[in-house]
Amino acid sequence: MKDLIGLSKDELAGELSLLGEKPFRAKQLWQWIYFKGETSFDNMTNLSKELRGKLQQHYYIGRPKIVTEQLSSDSTRKWLLEFADGERIETVYIPEEDRGAVCISTQVGCAVGCKFCHTGSQKITRNLTAGEIVSQFMTARDTYGEWPSPTNETRYLSNIVVMGMGEPLHNREQVFKALKIISDGDGIAISKRRITLSTSGIAPHIEAVASELGVKLAISLHAPTNEKRSLIMPINHRYPIEAVLTACQKYQAIMGMSRMITFEYLMLKDFNDTPEDAKQLISLMKQYNLGAKFNLIPFNPWPGCNFAPSSNNKVHAFSKLLESAGYEAPIRVARGQDILAACGQLKSKLS
Ligand code: SF4
Numbered sequence: 001m002k003d004l005i006g007l008s009k010d011e012l013a014g015e016l017s018l019l020g021e022k023p024f025r026a027k028q029l030w031q032w033i034y035f036k037g038e039t040s041f042d043n044m045t046n047l048s049k050e051l052r053g054k055l056q057q058h059y060y061i062g063r064p065k066i067v068t069e070q071l072s073s074d075s076t077r078k079w080l081l082e083f084a085d086g087e088r089i090e091t092v093y094i095p096e097e098d099r100g101a102v103c104i105s106t107q108v109g110c111a112v113g114c115k116f117c118h119t120g121s122q123k124i125t126r127n128l129t130a131g132e133i134v135s136q137f138m139t140a141r142d143t144y145g146e147w148p149s150p151t152n153e154t155r156y157l158s159n160i161v162v163m164g165m166g167e168p169l170h171n172r173e174q175v176f177k178a179l180k181i182i183s184d185g186d187g188i189a190i191s192k193r194r195i196t197l198s199t200s201g202i203a204p205h206i207e208a209v210a211s212e213l214g215v216k217l218a219i220s221l222h223a224p225t226n227e228k229r230s231l232i233m234p235i236n237h238r239y240p241i242e243a244v245l246t247a248c249q250k251y252q253a254i255m256g257m258s259r260m261i262t263f264e265y266l267m268l269k270d271f272n273d274t275p276e277d278a279k280q281l282i283s284l285m286k287q288y289n290l291g292a293k294f295n296l297i298p299f300n301p302w303p304g305c306n307f308a309p310s311s312n313n314k315v316h317a318f319s320k321l322l323e324s325a326g327y328e329a330p331i332r333v334a335r336g337q338d339i340l341a342a343c344g345q346l347k348s349k350l351s
Helices: 009-018 024-035 049-058 130-144 168-183 203-213 226-232 241-255 275-288 312-324
Strands: 065-071 077-082 088-095 100-103 159-162 195-199 216-220 261-267 292-298
Touching: 009 024, 077 130, 088 130, 100 130, 130 168, 159 168, 168 195, 168 203, 195 203, 195 261, 203 216, 203 241, 216 241, 241 261, 241 275, 261 312, 275 312, 292 312
Parallel strands: 100 159, 159 195, 195 216, 216 261, 261 292
Antiparallel strands: 065 077, 077 088, 088 100
C-alpha cells in the first residue's frame, strides 16, 4: 500500500494511469485530498465505484499518528507526531487574533547543532519526506476543522513557517516538493507570500528559495560577526556571514528589494545584546544593501542550556537602535513557553 500524500500532481496522474484512468481523474483526486481533506476513498462521490475500489486496494491517504497534543495557556498548540517507522517530530500552531501560523518540521533532529537550540541537541536521525512535511499541516487543519480549504480571509491557519525541527535546506528536495504541494491553488492553497522558509544559512541553496519556490526567506543570523556567530552556530565555519549575505543578495535580485528578508536575532545575555553589536549589525546590512528587517527573539531557556535571556531593557534599546537606522525590529512575543513550544525549544527525543 502506498501513501498518496506527498505525491506531486504529475506523480498522482502517473499512479492513476497505472490504474488505466484518464489524467483528469488526478485533478479530482487532488481536490478530494488537498482541498477537501478527505481521507476515505468511499466518500469521493464523483469517482466511479470501480475506481474507488482500485484506489482502496493499492493506496491510502495517510496522516501521522498524534502521540500527544498539548495546549498552552496562550492557546499555542503543540503536537508530537509519529510516522510509520516510529520516528517522531513536533509541529506547533501559533494563533494570532484572526489568523495563525503553523510551524512545521523538516527533519528528525538536526545536524546543524546551534548551541542555543534544543532541537540541535538531538542528533539527526533522518530527513522527512514531502508527504511527512505536508501531512503536518494537514493534521493541524484536521484539528481545527479547516476543510475544505477556506478563503484567505476566513482561514485561521493562514501562514506556514518552516522553522520547526531541522534545517530545511539540508532536505531541499523534499521540502521544496512539500511547499509546492501546500501552495498549489487547487488544494491546500496557502499563498507563497504566507510561507516563510527559515534557514541557518546554507548559502548554496538560498538563491533557489527564490528561483524555484518564491516563498519568503528568514535567516537565523544571531550575531553580527563571524567570530561570535561561529561560537553559537558551528555552520558559520562552513558558510560565514559574507557567503550567507551574498546569497541573500541573489535571493533579493530575483524576488525584488520589497520582499524583505527577515533576520532572526536571538537576544542572548552578555553575548550579542550590546549597542556595539547593534551598530555592527546595521553596518553589515548597509554594506550588503539588503532589504532587511529584524526579528528580535527573547531567548527561551530549555533544560540544560548554557544561555540566559537578555534583559527587557537591553532588548528594547537594541530594537530602538535598529529602528533608528531604518530597519523594522519588532520584539517577538514568546509563545507556548509552558509547553516547550517556543522558538528553539522543540525536541522529540529525550537525551
Ligand atoms: S536552530 Fe534550526 S538549524 Fe539550528 S540546530 Fe536548531 S533546528 Fe537546527
